[in-house]
Amino acid sequence: MAGVTLAEVGLTYPDGHTALTGVDLEVADGEFVALVGPSGSGKTTLLRTVAGFLAPSRGTVAIGGEPVASPGAGVPPEGRRLGMVFQQHAIWPHMSVGANVAYPLRRARRPRAEIGERVTEVLALVGLDGYADRNPATLSGGQRQRVALARALAPTPRVLLLDEALSALDEPLRDQLRVELRSLTRQLGLTVIHVTHDRDEALALADRIAVLDAGAIVQVDTPERLLHEPATPFVAGFLSDATLLPGELTDSGFVADEHPLRLARDVVVGPGRGSGTLAVLPGDVVLHEGAPGGEEGRAEVVSSLYGRTASDVIVDWHGLRLRAESDGRPVVGARVRPEVRRALFYPDVAGTAG
Amino acid sequence: MSSAVTVRPAPRRGWRADSFTGVRVIVWLVTAGVVLTPLAAMVALAVQGDQFALLGSEDVVVAARNSVVTSLASAIGAVAVGTYLAIVLDHTDLRGRAALRLFALSPMFIPPFVGAIAWLGVFGPTMGVNRVWSDGFGAPLWNIYGADGIIFLLTVHSYPLAYLIIGAALRRIPSDLEQAARIAGASGVGALRDVTIPLLRPALVASFTLTFVSNLADFGIPAIIGLPERYYTLATLIYRSIQSGTVAAPLSVVSTIGVALLAMAVVAALLDARVNRQHTELDSTAVVRHRLDLAGARLPLSALTWLAALAITVLPIVALATQAVLPAPGVPLAWEHLTLDNFGRALGLRSTQVGVRNSLMLAGLAAAICAVLGLLVGLVTTRTRARGNALLNGLAILPQAIPGTVIAVGWLIVAPTLGLFNTPWLILVAYVMAFLALVVQAVSAPLRGIPVTLEEAARASGATQTRALFDIALRLAIPAAVTGGAMVFLTAVRELTISALLRSPGTQTLGVAIFDLQQAGNYNASSALSLLVTIVGLLGIALLAGRERN
Numbered sequence: 063m064a065g066v067t068l069a070e071v072g073l074t075y076p077d078g079h080t081a082l083t084g085v086d087l088e089v090a091d092g093e094f095v096a097l098v099g100p101s102g103s104g105k106t107t108l109l110r111t112v113a114g115f116l117a118p119s120r121g122t123v124a125i126g127g128e129p130v131a132s133p134g135a136g137v138p139p140e141g142r143r144l145g146m147v148f149q150q151h152a153i154w155p156h157m158s159v160g161a162n163v164a165y166p167l168r169r170a171r172r173p174r175a176e177i178g179e180r181v182t183e184v185l186a187l188v189g190l191d192g193y194a195d196r197n198p199a200t201l202s203g204g205q206r207q208r209v210a211l212a213r214a215l216a217p218t219p220r221v222l223l224l225d226e227a228l229s230a231l232d233e234p235l236r237d238q239l240r241v242e243l244r245s246l247t248r249q250l251g252l253t254v255i256h257v258t259h260d261r262d263e264a265l266a267l268a269d270r271i272a273v274l275d276a277g278a279i280v281q282v283d284t285p286e287r288l289l290h291e292p293a294t295p296f297v298a299g300f301l302s303d304a305t306l307l308p309g310e311l312t313d314s315g316f317v318a319d320e321h322p323l324r325l326a327r328d329v330v331v332g333p334g335r336g337s338g339t340l341a342v343l344p345g346d347v348v349l350h351e352g353a354p355g356g357e358e359g360r361a362e363v364v365s366s367l368y369g370r371t372a373s374d375v376i377v378d379w380h381g382l383r384l385r386a387e388s389d390g391r392p393v394v395g396a397r398v399r400p401e402v403r404r405a406l407f408y409p410d411v412a413g414t415a416g
Numbered sequence: 417m418s419s420a421v422t423v424r425p426a427p428r429r430g431w432r433a434d435s436f437t438g439v440r441v442i443v444w445l446v447t448a449g450v451v452l453t454p455l456a457a458m459v460a461l462a463v464q465g466d467q468f469a470l471l472g473s474e475d476v477v478v479a480a481r482n483s484v485v486t487s488l489a490s491a492i493g494a495v496a497v498g499t500y501l502a503i504v505l506d507h508t509d510l511r512g513r514a515a516l517r518l519f520a521l522s523p524m525f526i527p528p529f530v531g532a533i534a535w536l537g538v539f540g541p542t543m544g545v546n547r548v549w550s551d552g553f554g555a556p557l558w559n560i561y562g563a564d565g566i567i568f569l570l571t572v573h574s575y576p577l578a579y580l581i582i583g584a585a586l587r588r589i590p591s592d593l594e595q596a597a598r599i600a601g602a603s604g605v606g607a608l609r610d611v612t613i614p615l616l617r618p619a620l621v622a623s624f625t626l627t628f629v630s631n632l633a634d635f636g637i638p639a640i641i642g643l644p645e646r647y648y649t650l651a652t653l654i655y656r657s658i659q660s661g662t663v664a665a666p667l668s669v670v671s672t673i674g675v676a677l678l679a680m681a682v683v684a685a686l687l688d689a690r691v692n693r694q695h696t697e698l699d700s701t702a703v704v705r706h707r708l709d710l711a712g713a714r715l716p717l718s719a720l721t722w723l724a725a726l727a728i729t730v731l732p733i734v735a736l737a738t739q740a741v742l743p744a745p746g747v748p749l750a751w752e753h754l755t756l757d758n759f760g761r762a763l764g765l766r767s768t769q770v771g772v773r774n775s776l777m778l779a780g781l782a783a784a785i786c787a788v789l790g791l792l793v794g795l796v797t798t799r800t801r802a803r804g805n806a807l808l809n810g811l812a813i814l815p816q817a818i819p820g821t822v823i824a825v826g827w828l829i830v831a832p833t834l835g836l837f838n839t840p841w842l843i844l845v846a847y848v849m850a851f852l853a854l855v856v857q858a859v860s861a862p863l864r865g866i867p868v869t870l871e872e873a874a875r876a877s878g879a880t881q882t883r884a885l886f887d888i889a890l891r892l893a894i895p896a897a898v899t900g901g902a903m904v905f906l907t908a909v910r911e912l913t914i915s916a917l918l919r920s921p922g923t924q925t926l927g928v929a930i931f932d933l934q935q936a937g938n939y940n941a942s943s944a945l946s947l948l949v950t951i952v953g954l955l956g957i958a959l960l961a962g963r964e965r966n
Contacts, residue, residue, distance in 0.1 A: 115595060139598040140606070146599040152592035156614045165610070169601030213600065223599075 064126025064220040064253060065091040066112060072120035073107060073277075081107040082277045084121070089221075091126075094247060094254040095282075096264035099274030100300065106225065108274070109257045113146055113223055114139035126220055140169070145214030149226035151206045153198045159185070159209050160194030166217040184212040187246065204235045211243075215250075222247065224256040228263065240266060261301055265289070273297050295408050298341035303374075304406075305342045305384045311335045311407050321382055322359075325405060332407030339408045346404040347386035349375065352397065359399045363392045436800070436882040443792045444808060450849045451811050454826025455678075455818075461829050462675045465668030471676060479653040480676060482642075483632055486563060486649060490570030491628035495620055497571065498578025502586050502616075503608065504721060505579075508708040511718040519725040524576035525957050526732070527910040529636025529927060530946040531573055533934055535560060536640065537735030537943065542746065544735050565641045566649075570631045572728060577630075578623035585619030586612070604708045621691040625684040625817075632680060633819030635913040636927070640934060650677055651821045655917060658828070667829055674825035678818065685817045736950065739943030758944035762933065768945065770922065771929030774840055778915075778925065779908035782847035787901030789848070790855025791893060798863040799871070799889045809860075813853040823850050824917035831918075838920040846914045851904040858900030859893045866892055899960070906956050910949060 066089040073082040082104050089095045097105040110116045112123060114130065114137065123131040125144075130137040145166075154162055160181050167177045185193055188208040198206060207227065214222060228236045228243070244267050247254050258264050264271050265285040272282040273296075281293040288301055298304035309318035312335055316325040323340075330340070349361075361379035372387035377400060384400055392398060462468075470476060504510045505517050523531060538544040539560035546556035560568070589612060597607035638649040648656070654670045710717060739745070741754045762768055790812070796802075797809040815823060827836075827846045836842040866889055874884035912927035919928050926949065933942035 113595075113599060115598075138603070139595070140601045140603055142599075143601075144599055146596065148592040148596060150590065150592060152590065152596040154593055154596070154611055154615075156611075156617075165597065165602075166600030169606070210596075213596070217601070 065089055065093070066221055066253065066255065067124040067127075068108075068112070068121065069124075070121035071108075071111060071118045071123060073104075073111060073116060074119045080277055082111070082118070085277075085279055087272055087279060087282065089253060089255060092251045092253055094244075094252075094256065094267060094269045096256045096258060096268035096271045097274060098258060098261060098264045098271055098301075101259070103274040104277040105257045105274050107277075109223055109225055109255060112221070112255060113144060114142050143217070143220045144223055145217070145219030145221070146223040146225065147207070147210045147214050147227040149230050151203075151210040151230070153206050153209055153213075155198055157198075158194065159190070159196045159198060159201070162198065162209055163194075163213045163216050166213065170217050172217075180216055184216045187215065188212045189242070204231055204239065207231060207239065215252075221253045221255065224254060224258075226257055226259065229258065229260065236263075243267065265301075273300065275300075292341065292406065295339045295341050298343065298406060302343050302345075303385050304344070305382070307340050307342075307382060308337070309340050310337050311409070316340060316405070316407065322380055323382075323402070325402060329403065330405050330407050332409070334407075334409040336409055338410045341406040341408065342384065342402055343404070343406070344374070344385045344387045345372075346402060347384065348401045348403060349377065349386055349388050349392060349398040350401060351392070361398050361400050363394050363396045363398060366392050366394055436885065439792065439882070440796055440800070440802070443789070443796050444804075446789060447793060447808060447811050447852070450845060450852070451814055454823065454830055454846075454849065457830045457833075458671045458674050458678075458822070458826040461668060461671040465671065467668050467672040470669060470672050475648070475653065476650075476673060476676075479648040479650050479673075482563065482638075482647060483649040483651070483677075484680070486566045486570060486638070487628050487631040489567045490574060490631050491624050493567065493571035494574040494578040494627045494631075495582075495624045497575040498580075498582045498623060499613075499616070499620065501575070501579045501721075502583040503612075503708075504717065506583050506586050507608075507612075508710050508717075509714060510710065510721065511714065512722065516722060516725055519722075519729045520579065521576045522725075522729040523572050525954050526573075526950050527636070527912065527927065527953070528569065528573040528634055529640060529912045529931060530736075530910070530949055531732060532569055532637045532640040533930070533939075533942055533946050534732030534736045534950075535565075535569055535572075536939075537739045538731050539565070544731075544738075561641055561645045562647055563642075566638050566647070569637045569641060570634060573634075573637070574627040574631055578627055581623040581626070582616060582619045585616055589615050608708070618691055621688055625688040628684050629681050629817055629819055632677060633821045633913055635821065635916055636931065639916075639931070651819075651913065654821055654825060658917065670825050671829055674822045677822050681818055681822070733947075733950065736943050736947045739940050740947045742940055745939045758940045759948070762941040762945045765929075765933075765941075767924060767932065768926075768929050771924050771926040774843075774923060775909050775911075775926035778840060778844050778847060779905045779911075781844055782851060782908045783901040783905035785844075785848050786852050786855045786904045787897045790852055790900055791859050791890065791897040793852075793856050794859035794863050794893065794897075795885060795890055798860055799866075799885055809856070812856045815849050816853040820850055820913040821917065824914045828918060838923070840923040842920075843915050843918045843923060843925065846918060847904075847908050847911070850914060851907055854903045854907070855897060855900030858903065859896045862896045863889055863893045902956075902960050906953065906960070910953055 066087070068085050068087040071082055071085040072080070074080045085108060097108060099105045107116060111118055111131065112125075117136050118131055119133060121132070122129055125142060130142055154165075157165070163181045163184060164177050167180055172180070181194060185191060188211050190205065190208055190212065193201075193205070193209075198209065201209065207230075210227075228239055231239060240263060256264070256267060268285065270282055270284055271288055273280045273288070275296055281288065281297050283293075288297065292298035292301065292304070295304070295306045299306055307318050307321060307323065309316055309321075309323070311330060311332070313327060315327045316323075316330050318324070318340065361377040361384065363375060364378045364383070365376040367374040368391050372389060373391045375386045375388045375392055377384050377386060377398060379400055386400065501520055505513050505520070510516070526534070536543065539546060539558055541556055541559050541561065542550075546559070549555075549557040559565070593611050593615070594607045597611045598604070602610055633651060635651045635655060638647070638652050639655065642649065642652060650673055654673055657666050657669050738749055740758050741756065742749065743753060743755055743757065747753050793808060793812045797805045823846050827842055827849075831837040831842050836845070871884045871888050874888050875881070879887060910927060911925065912931060915925040915928050916931060924932070930942050930945045930949070933945065
């Protein structure tokens with residue numbers, strides 16, 4: 063096992079498209095880090111840079127303290143002693159399950175007897191005892207992904223890279239593999255970097271999550287802190303579906319631009335004053351049904367999706383699409399009065415106002 | 417959806433629900449008749465003639481050995497070159513891949529017998545390179561006549577097809593399979609060896625069988641390169657038996673040799689089927705295409721590949737052009753000797769004019785018949801459910817696995833019975849049999865891709881089954897059938913193997929006319945005609961490629 067250090071990693075494709083800009087990330091030995099972000103944010107590019115399939119144009123990548131990539135010099139993927147699981151499992155169809163798992167061991171020139179033992183051991187680890195002689199074509203999607211995991215674990219890699227490894231699986235199975243992946247990697251003390259577009263999966267699995275946007279890391283933190291103390295309006299919006307609206311914070315409270323929303327100062331979390339962006343997390347909104355109030359307090363339910371813990375409700379509040387969690391399932395078209403119990407304020411950074 | 421989908425509000429009179437049975441029966445009869453009649457006649461005559469002792473005669477044994485040696489060696493060479501090209505062109509960062517691909521494919525656009533005439537101008541004992549070499553070193557560099565020349569030319573003219581098959585298979589292999597090997601510790605070359613090449617095996621075998629069978633049948637190359645050294649293959653031996661008149665029962669003899677050729681083709685097809693049965697399913701889709709970094713080998717490999725591809729493209733065309741503008745072989749290339757008389761003389765010959773007319777007519781008719789019949793075969797086999805559909809499809813594409821020589825021999829045998837002897841229609845039916853598969857394969861994929869709901873919508877709108885098939889599936893597949901027909905035309909118009917064996921006075925094709933000029937020693941006129949054929953062919957293919965792109 064080993065940690066991974068990325069220092070000021072930048073990557074520009076030959077066509078001029080910039081995929082990564084100055085990424086700094088420190089993954090500790092034995093840590094499970096998830097990379098999330100919208101499509102095109104650079105999370106897959108970052109993973110492939112660590113794997114060695116892409117070479118950074120700037121900055122350095124080090125694994126276990128040993129530099130593996132810097133501009134003009136790099137260790138090829140086969141020299142990095144990593145394990146990787148791909149979205150479409152990438153099981154070699156012309157080899158048996160056992161031969162697939164044994165392949166990295168053969169490349170590492172381990173003795174034959176040791177290879178046999180290790181294959182049996184890792185297949186048992188992923189719950190596929192006795193599958194060594196099977197043809198991969200006879201396996202289900204979930205079993206193939208387990209073979210891919212066994213193959214990645216077989217040579218005891220320094221770091222395990224997961225590229226949307228669970229995304230191609232169907233829902234109940236994905237949940238089950240998620241649980242197994244978490245317990246297996248914790249039990250083995252593996253360093254893991256996991257790319258996913260599924261926010262809940264990242265929250266469920268990772269020790270820390272790195273949120274990427276436009277090729278840069280916006281925030282790296284534990285799941286709890288990301289949810290409750292998002293560093294920027296983007297993180298609040300991306301991870302928690304927060305409603306964002308511009309306005310002005312003064313000592314007496316928050317006044318929204320072009321919207322009737324007014325909040326007392328003690329409800330607003332955040333430093334400073336002046337103009338900035340307010341982020342309202344859905345869990346901090348209460349919808350009062352049929353409650354009396356002024357015209358500015360009226361809102362109309364435009365969408366209402368039932369959920370296990372709460373309904374996911376969107377109301378139209380004087381042109382603002384406000385997202386809220388609600389215990390019941392409000393009817394679309396119902397009149398409600400939203401109450402914001404807590405909100406996060408982010409002052410505009412000089413030069414980016416507006 | 418395309419505007420070609422027209423849904424009619426109500427069925428028209430004249431189409432009955434069961435009328436498609438009639439279409440099916442006609443398609444079956446025509447296809448089976450065209451494909452099975454000559455084969456059955458050939459086998460029957462061989463059995464009846466009982467000339468199997470002949471297979472032990474020295475002539476036949478030597479020719480059979482020569483056929484196997486040249487076809488096998490050239491098929492192996494073609495697959496090796498094709499694999500190399502597929503990997504460096506589609507899988508590495510070699511310099512100038514797009515342009516290099518065009519140059520590497522160029523031999524495909526030149527008929528093999530024209531290639532033979534052209535390369536004769538490069539490596540003939542007293543021509544081109546050898547002439548220069550002899551002046552300097554006192555002996556020729558390499559004499560193209562004989563087995564090595566035949567193998568070289570067959571390889572040159574069959575590797576482009578091997579490359580196309582292998583390259584297509586390579587592009588279907590998801591790149592994450594190779595990346596998984598890299599992560600597992602394999603080098604770039606190691607991943608190629610352990611993952612990519614094993615997965616290419618079905619394509620390697622398929623391209624090997626295809627090039628082996630087509631090289632087994634080729635007549636032009638062994639006739640032009642082999643005969644001067646009395647090096648016979650089965651194809652040229654059949655030609656000699658028919659033409660010379662020295663054999664007592666020529667048809668019986670050639671049918672026996674034809675059965676031997678057919679047996680070789682069957683062995684190759686069985687091998688192919690055996691490997692394909694073990695084929696592996698590739699179910700994941702490719703992500704980012706990852707090219708192998710050649711690093712230090714990039715420049716030398718690029719230079720070497722470019723040099724070879726340029727030589728193979730430019731040398732024969734330069735040789736043809738040089739021969740075409742000189743009055744006689746051996747005249748030095750100097751400004752005052754240049755002449756365009758060869759073109760005038762070659763085009764003014766009556767045999768050339770008849771050949772051009774025959775080739776255009778036969779290729780045009782073959783293209784039209786193949787397009788219609790192929791479209792109907794595709795329609796029946798992909799859009800209806802019936803027992804025997806697989807068999808019908810197999811029948812239609814079977815001739816692709818049969819040497820053209822065998823097809824010609826079969827038709828030669830049935831010709832008198834059908835009253836086709838000494839008519840150009842004999843060549844036409846042989847063309848239809850040989851090239852039907854081109855159209856069937858061109859229309860099958862698009863036909864299979866049409867959602868069944870399009871036809872169901874027509875049925876719901878009141879069309880009968882036949883009506884729906886014709887209005888929806890058939891119309892949507894017409895562009896593919898036209899492309900297939902154009903391929904038939906381009907192949908048939910430059911064909912030599914079949915028309916040389918089925919020639920009779922007045923039915924010679926353009927290929928036969930050029931071949932005769934060459935055999936008569938009129939190298940410069942044959943080169944002039946060959947150059948014209950090459951240029952016209954390249955233009956036709958450019959047109960077809962432009963059409964495909966739109």
